[in-house]
Amino acid sequence: MEMSRSPSQDENMGRLFVVSIGPGDLDNMTPLAKRAVDESDVVIGNEFYLDQIRPLLDRKKVVTSRMGKEVDRAREAVMLARSTKVAMVSGGDAGVYGMASIVLEVAQNEAPELDVSIIPGVTAATAAASILGSPLSSDFLVISLSDLLTPWEVIEKRLGLGFQMGIPMVMYNPRSRNRPGNLHKALEIGLRHARPDVPVGIVRNAYREEESFTVTDLGSLHEDDGMVDMHSIVIIGGESTKLLKEGENVKGIITPRGYHRKYIY
Amino acid sequence: MEMSRSPSQDENMGRLFVVSIGPGDLDNMTPLAKRAVDESDVVIGNEFYLDQIRPLLDRKKVVTSRMGKEVDRAREAVMLARSTKVAMVSGGDAGVYGMASIVLEVAQNEAPELDVSIIPGVTAATAAASILGSPLSSDFLVISLSDLLTPWEVIEKRLGLGFQMGIPMVMYNPRSRNRPGNLHKALEIGLRHARPDVPVGIVRNAYREEESFTVTDLGSLHEDDGMVDMHSIVIIGGESTKLLKEGENVKGIITPRGYHRKYIY
Numbered sequence: 456m457e458m459s460r461s462p463s464q465d466e467n468m469g470r471l472f473v474v475s476i477g478p479g480d481l482d483n484m485t486p487l488a489k490r491a492v493d494e495s496d497v498v499i500g501n502e503f504y505l506d507q508i509r510p511l512l513d514r515k516k517v518v519t520s521r522m523g524k525e526v527d528r529a530r531e532a533v534m535l536a537r538s539t540k541v542a543m544v545s546g547g548d549a550g551v552y553g554m555a556s557i558v559l560e561v562a563q564n565e566a567p568e569l570d571v572s573i574i575p576g577v578t579a580a581t582a583a584a585s586i587l588g589s590p591l592s593s594d595f596l597v598i599s600l601s602d603l604l605t606p607w608e609v610i611e612k613r614l615g616l617g618f619q620m621g622i623p624m625v626m627y628n629p630r631s632r633n634r635p636g637n638l639h640k641a642l643e644i645g646l647r648h649a650r651p652d653v654p655v656g657i658v659r660n661a662y663r664e665e666e667s668f669t670v671t672d673l674g675s676l677h678e679d680d681g682m683v684d685m686h687s688i689v690i691i692g693g694e695s696t697k698l699l700k701e702g703e704n705v706k707g708i709i710t711p712r713g714y715h716r717k718y719i720y
Numbered sequence: 721m722e723m724s725r726s727p728s729q730d731e732n733m734g735r736l737f738v739v740s741i742g743p744g745d746l747d748n749m750t751p752l753a754k755r756a757v758d759e760s761d762v763v764i765g766n767e768f769y770l771d772q773i774r775p776l777l778d779r780k781k782v783v784t785s786r787m788g789k790e791v792d793r794a795r796e797a798v799m800l801a802r803s804t805k806v807a808m809v810s811g812g813d814a815g816v817y818g819m820a821s822i823v824l825e826v827a828q829n830e831a832p833e834l835d836v837s838i839i840p841g842v843t844a845a846t847a848a849a850s851i852l853g854s855p856l857s858s859d860f861l862v863i864s865l866s867d868l869l870t871p872w873e874v875i876e877k878r879l880g881l882g883f884q885m886g887i888p889m890v891m892y893n894p895r896s897r898n899r900p901g902n903l904h905k906a907l908e909i910g911l912r913h914a915r916p917d918v919p920v921g922i923v924r925n926a927y928r929e930e931e932s933f934t935v936t937d938l939g940s941l942h943e944d945d946g947m948v949d950m951h952s953i954v955i956i957g958g959e960s961t962k963l964l965k966e967g968e969n970v971k972g973i974i975t976p977r978g979y980h981r982k983y984i985y
Contacts (some may be wrong), residue, residue, distance in 0.1 A: 482751050483840065484751070485742065485749065485842060486746065486748075552857070559854050567965075575849070584815045585740075585838040588824055592816070592817065592818070592820060593817065594861075604979060616885045620877075701828070701833065702832065714822055714869065
């Protein structure tokens with residue numbers, strides 16, 4: 456399994472790109488990612504992400520997969536890539552809660568000689584952060600509240616330790632269909648360690664149509680988290696996170712990097 | 721301070737873009753980031769990052785700043801942006817150990833009405849991860865070992881809690897000129913909580929000339945960390961992180977997302 460990103464030497468050999476398409480529109484997809492799709496004969500992904508790159512799919516064989524069928528999708532991509540060039544597309548960065556790991560696992564087991572390249576992209580955490588201001592400027596934690604692949608007890612343990620660190624925390628999958636109460640329980644753990652007025656930012660549909668964001672605080676979100684949906688990223692501030700204001704108006708949130716310790720400004 | 725990303729209504733008004741240029745070359749800079757530079761009259765950054773986007777700088781006023789002068793650079797950008805369009809460029813994602821927070825802080829204090837937009841990019845963590853395989857597939861921690869802006873005691877506390885979480889950890893600034901022993905101390909803390917054979921990946925110059933990576937383990941790196949330099953990102957695996965192999969050859973590292981708990985494959 457070769458991690459090279461340059462074109463294959465042998466045009467007849469198969470190849471598999473796992474392509475990060477970024478957070479929402481072609482404006483946030485890198486040239487390297489676009490080229491990997493352009494060079495591929497087959498593009499595989501779920502409908503939501505294929506729609507995001509629809510202008511690139513003319514004259515491609517497109518294989519649509521359903522959410523929840525990631526293992527099947529990875530297997531199909533690996534099988535097809537034995538004899539053709541395949542792009543498996545994944546939202547945000549494919550290496551963060553995306554398709555990169557399952558594709559590499561399947562390839563390792565079923566086609567270890569296959570040339571697989573992971574193409575990085577703008578991940579949802581930093582895309583959401585850019586809309587809020589700069590909440591992740593220094594150390595931070597990325598955690599998913601979905602207990603589909605990770606037992607809830609493990610997530611709870613991580614949340615407890617994470618909140619003790621006092622650093623910002625990015626929550627992926629804050630709301631899942633089957634366990635709508637996970638966010639409330641996570642915030643409960645947060646309140647054991649953090650002040651209720653710690654700023655919290657919620658970004659919905661970052662860089663997509665109907666993008667919006669809300670700034671609130673830990674205590675208020677614990678009382679009512681109705682504005683958080685499946686397409687939201689929630690960023691809980693750390694000990695030093697502040698509101699970003701213009702006069703009295705809250706414009707976002709920011710975690711200063713600590714220049715005030717070194718400089719006066 | 722408006723977070724909008726669309727062009728200003730009034731062509732005569734100033735504007736400030738904080739532009740994430742990605743990990744190493746123009747291939748990893750998003751179209752949105754490129755457009756922000758194209759639309760700007762003045763481009764500010766340190767030499768290293770300006771070199772990375774040199775082809776975009778024809779006919780621009782270029783202001784070069786030195787490493788360690790971030791506050792001055794932010795002030796100058798805010799001052800210039802009162803009357804012209806300014807792009808402050810920052811490597812990787814500007815919101816992660818980059819220029820976004822200090823620019824927003826300075827703007828809030830000195831020019832609260834200024835239109836500041838943060839343009840996201842591919843951050844060094846996921847760029848490095850893509851070269852190693854997929855070490856950050858699930859929850860992970862991002863931490864800097866530089867004690868320039870964060871007291872070392874705080875970093876140590878975070879490392880202790882972080883290693884107890886059992887999730888992968890991305891270390892930025894693993895080697896600084898003034899405190900070369902920080903990495904060794906960090907790994908010492910790691911060995912209190914994690915197995916010595918936890919896989920570790922080191923990526924140097926991701927997506928730049930002379931890119932290279934090394935796969936080792938926590939115990940070995942603790943014994944000899946000579947291969948880690950200022951341009952390295954170190955990714956320490958979590959409890960479930962494994963080597964990615966082709967036969968006996970180590971090709972990278974991977975953190976399975978946990979599909980094996982749900983599926984047999």
